[in-house]
Amino acid sequence: MIQPVNRYIEVVVAPTVNPEETTILLPTDFKPQEERYRQVQIQSWAPDVRFAERLSEGCTAIIDHTMIEEIKVGNELLTVIQDNYVIALLTK
16 A cells, blocks of 8 residues: 655546547547546545645545656556645535
């Protein structure tokens, strides 16, 4: 088990929905612009996260997707982000 430190939060990024295929021809090197903000599920977090008391395992947040860091540890891929790139927590 990996425990984030230094204000990092481990997240699982929700899969993006691909738009339906169209009949418009695009250049082969064309890549659609990704949304900057994405929904994630919180898995674990460092004790010094500034809003740690409001987090729970499995809660949902909106983050700046461009600031995600992916770290390969053995066969595992750890996806983390620092707490200052969390834009909002979704509540029920």
